[in-house]
Amino acid sequence: MIVPATMRAWVLDGPNELHLVEKPVPVPKRAEVLVRIDAVAICATDLEIIEMGTPALIEGGPPFHKNFTPGHEYMGTVAALGPGVDEYRVGERVTVEIHAGCGQCKRCRQGMYTSCHNYGLNYGNVDKGHRANGFTTDGGFAEYAINNINTLSQVPDDMSDEEATLVVTAGTSMYGLTEVGGLVAGESVVVTGPGPIGLLAVAVAKALGASPVILSGTRDARLDIGRKLGADRVVNINKESLVSVVKEMTGRGADYVIECAGTETAINEAAQMTNRGGKICLAAFPHEPVLADIGALVKNNIYVYGIRGEGKSATRRAMALMAAKRFDATLIHTHTFPLAELRTALDYARNRTDDAIKVVVKMHGSEMRSRKESTR
Ligand SMILES: [Zn+2]
Numbered sequence: 001m002i003v004p005a006t007m008r009a010w011v012l013d014g015p016n017e018l019h020l021v022e023k024p025v026p027v028p029k030r031a032e033v034l035v036r037i038d039a040v041a042i043c044a045t046d047l048e049i050i051e052m053g054t055p056a057l058i059e060g061g062p063p064f065h066k067n068f069t070p071g072h073e074y075m076g077t078v079a080a081l082g083p084g085v086d087e088y089r090v091g092e093r094v095t096v097e098i099h100a101g102c103g104q105c106k107r108c109r110q111g112m113y114t115s116c117h118n119y120g121l122n123y124g125n126v127d128k129g130h131r132a133n134g135f136t137t138d139g140g141f142a143e144y145a146i147n148n149i150n151t152l153s154q155v156p157d158d159m160s161d162e163e164a165t166l167v168v169t170a171g172t173s174m175y176g177l178t179e180v181g182g183l184v185a186g187e188s189v190v191v192t193g194p195g196p197i198g199l200l201a202v203a204v205a206k207a208l209g210a211s212p213v214i215l216s217g218t219r220d221a222r223l224d225i226g227r228k229l230g231a232d233r234v235v236n237i238n239k240e241s242l243v244s245v246v247k248e249m250t251g252r253g254a255d256y257v258i259e260c261a262g263t264e265t266a267i268n269e270a271a272q273m274t275n276r277g278g279k280i281c282l283a284a285f286p287h288e289p290v291l292a293d294i295g296a297l298v299k300n301n302i303y304v305y306g307i308r309g310e311g312k313s314a315t316r317r318a319m320a321l322m323a324a325k326r327f328d329a330t331l332i333h334t335h336t337f338p339l340a341e342l343r344t345a346l347d348y349a350r351n352r353t354d355d356a357i358k359v360v361v362k363m364h365g366s367e368m369r370s371r372k373e374s375t376r
């Protein structure tokens with residue numbers, strides 16, 4: 001594969017100021033490969049970074065005016081290998097997860113590399129080896145990116161580029177279910193909030209045998225997708241009481257609640273509908289402090305977990321389920337745009353234009369802007 005010297009890449013100048021520029025194609029080092037990006041999905045966190053800067057952290061500060069390329073949910077083709085890499089070969093299709101931990105801190109040694117204690121320490125005279133592409137290092141709104149081999153998963157031949165970009169989202173859902181114990185077969189799981197992570201949490205929980213799986217939200221169109229992904233019951237909280245439905249269906253309440261709405265109400269309802277000794281995973285969070293009924297948690301021995309990203313190789317486990325076609329992640333992919341139209345693609349994701357859920361940007365081929373037929 002011929003690798004050019006320069007590439008097209010979007011860089012972030014001021015807040016909400018993205019420009020398409022020519023950048024040198026980066027060179028992979030030890031344990032790294034160069035990925036030719038074929039497709040990249042847009043995440044709510046990308047929108048946050050582009051507007052507010054956080055949670056990106058470039059050279060120890062905000063990501064503005066640092067020639068930084070955001071984007072973190074991408075897939076592509078291995079284009080070059082760093083010294084000593086024999087785990088992958090040029091031409092292989094791969095999808096990526098975000099975090100390559102430093103590999104030397106206490107958390108990385110525990111497999112918790114998304115909570116690396118050397119997060120973002122990769123500049124100046126300090127380089128701990130930590131990388132979080134699209135957060136602390138260049139990401140995927142470009143033609144090429146560098147990835148540590150630990151962040152790659154092989155993409156099966158019969159999986160589309162678009163579907164492969166969704167693996168990191170499914171991996172985040174998988175990580176939530178991992179952290180609460182993972183053994184959800186035959187257990188009741190409630191997922192609150194039908195965003196991409198919530199919808200794929202339904203799919204992953206169902207694929208792992210959870211029963212019943214209940215999904216709550218306010219948008220019927222999204223709840224319908226949740227049903228297709230395996231929810232046994234969906235609850236539109238504008239029309240029904242989620243806590244009552246859960247109590248009715250489960251008797252004592254849910255064994256697990258995966259909270260993906262990030263609102264004060266959802267967090268308190270999670271406490272009310274989890275059974276004694278059950279577990280809550282907070283996969284979303286409010287941006288302001290909230291009032292929470294801690295008493296209900298303590299009196300009922302309810303465990304609460306916060307998760308960060310897609311740790312403990314959850315992405316590879318999610319890929320295993322997707323490769324085996326245990327659920328159709330493409331149900332959440334709604335729109336496709338070419339790289340040059342990234343700004344429009346971001347607008348669609350931000351404003352949920354035309355019921356957009358996952359908007360994907362494709363680098364090559366003749367794809368023009370399109371809405372996916374199957375969800376029309
Ligand atoms: Zn994301």
Ligand SMILES: [Zn+2]
Pocket residue numbers: 101102103104105106107108109113115116117118119
């Ligand atoms: Zn670390």
